[in-house]
Amino acid sequence: MKILIWIIVALVIVGGLAWFMSGDKETSTNTQQNSLENTGITESSSIGSDDQVFTEIDNALSELE
Secondary structure: OHHHHHHHHHHHHHHHHHHHHOOOHHHHHHHHHHHHHHHOOOHHHOOOOHHHHHHHHHHHHHHHO
């Protein structure tokens, strides 16, 4: 009886992993691109170096005011 339970558990785990791995990768990529487009993030607004982090934060806060 224990063996039967372990076989069922293993089948559920393998099936879940197979379902997860076979997910539509194009849909998730499109969702990520759409979310970036909706937030208005562009390549030109990305931070070029660590030194510009605080400047970008200050600029963003001043735009909110």
